Amino acid sequence: MTTAKIIKYELSDILRSKWVLFYGLFFLLMTEALLRFGGSGEKALLSLVNVVLILIPLVGILFGTMYLYSSREFVVLLLTQPVNRRALFAGLYCGLALPLALSFALGVLAPFVFHAGGGVALQPLLMLLTSGVWLTCIFVAIAFMIAIRFEDRVKGLGAAVMVWLLFTLLYDGGVLVLLHVFADYPLEKPVLGLMILNPVDLTRVALLMNFDIAALMGYTGAVFERFFGSHLGLLVAALSLTMWLAGPLYAGLRLFVRKDF
Amino acid sequence: MIKISGLQKSFGARPVLCGLDVHLASGRVTAIVGPNGTGKTTLIKCILGLTHADGGSLTVNGKQLNGDWMYREHIGYMPQYAHYPENLSAREVIRLVKDLRNHPAGLDEELESAFALSDELDKPLRALSGGTRQKVSAVIAFLFQPRILFLDEPTAGLDPLASSVLKDKIMQVRDEGRTVVLTSHIMSEIEELADRIVFLLDGKVWFEGDTEAVKRDTGEERLERAVAHLMRRGPNFNPAIRCRDVEAIEGRDIYSKSPSLTAFRFS
Secondary structure, three states, X not given: OHHHHHHHHHHHXXXXXXXXXXXXXXXXXXXXXXXXXXXXXXXXXXXXXXXXXXXXXHHHHHHHHHHHHHOHHHHHHHHOOOOOHHHHHHHHHHHHHHHHHHHHHHHHHHHHHHOOOOOOOHHHHHHHHHHHHHHHHHHHHHHHHHHHHOOOHHHHHHHHHHHHHHHHHHHXXXXXXXXXXXXXXXXXXXXXXXXXXXXXXXHHHHHHOOOOOHXXXXXXXXXXXXXXXXXXHHHHHHHHHHHHHHHHHHHHHHHHHHOOO | OEEEEEEEEEEOOEEEEEEEEEEEOOOOEEEEEOOXXXXXXXXXXXXXXXXXXXXXXXXXXXXXXXXXXXXXXXXXXXXXXXOOOOOOEHHHHHHHHHHHOOOOOOOOOHHHHHOOOOOHHHOEHHHOOHHHHHHHHHHHHHHOOOOEEEEEOOOOOOOHHHHHHHHHHHHHHHHOOOEEEEEOOOHHHHHHHOOEEEEEEOOEEXXXXXXXXXXXXXXXXXXXXXXXXXXXHOOOOOOOOOOOOHHHOOOOHHHHOOOOOEEOOXX
């Protein structure tokens, strides 16, 4: 199948890139250091949550955007071959998301395996790995939307950074301001709505509900847990995160199929 | 063989192709020429499916295109600038393209040996010079013995030896009865290679004729002079002007006097 062939070649291109290697090594070294010097495995996982929530969207969106801009002419070459645009899109996407996700997952998993579990239950570790992989997929999909939509590499990279800022720093700041300004009003529903609009916050809440550390959840997480309890909350988070992947992927595909090269 | 009828394309508010009608026949080398911005590259991109036309129809080998992509099995394309993924080697790119295509007609690896590329093929593409990458593009374009070839400024960046190898190949392909369409600004090259010239202006075909006929009718010995002659007598080219009714323009008379120049289908 065409998609598989394109994935194969894209993988050989990307795996040769040093950045993916450094990315995986970074997680490996960080996890190893946390396990060795951080005390318990649980604490290590918790610190990793913070790294995952900031770093993975950043790397996903930036690496994704940069790779797509630099392979634009190659994509044009492929488009002149008897290849279906949808299959090409699928191949390009999987060939990009897969190495990033794998690099992260293996980088984190290896030290835990090496330390024979590090005194950590399987479920939180799996949740962390799954969340990291899912966030990678979401932000690579958003990177596709940006790279296809913006011809200009500089505008695209700027948009990528803005999106990352929006979902990480600006969002948190915005929620704080909201809480302060509207302190006298019932804010639960709007805050829930705001949460669903941010895949990073959704992931954070979903992860932390596993750790039973309510203090770290902040207002958004506390509201979420209060309204949905832990299982239903997880389900809603999972559903929303699925939409967060499906939406950008669908939009990216449509943009790609209609684009004039 | 390719038939284009009433092709229209605008980029935003800027019209580029304004109802283009042209027939690219097989067994011939057709050169598409025109000032910069007249839509030569856009025309080729529409045929290749890279750009979506706003209106008109494209028929390739008898079948009208409508979102198809399988017809590109019969097309070989050599772009003006070759850009490849940096980390792959030429051999891997060729293998990828071979993988993506069926090649029942077998592979034509003649250009690969004629360009003496075998040492260069295993190096990563970023390590190759621009000219070598152009050679790789040429190899890929001719590799599957496609029935139709699009060559965009094919000899730009090639050294004289490679340039003459490529020209020989083009003529060989033409003699086999296949279709070659090339764009170029180098008139001497077009004079050498092209049987037929299509001159685009303002997104329409301004004139179209056999190379020999163009020279004969303008009384010029060199093609460059002949085309300049025709360009001088034509309307002033202004890309800012919208697709217009050319009947209102002077200079049409010289064409109606010339029987071998068929063109000015301005409708």
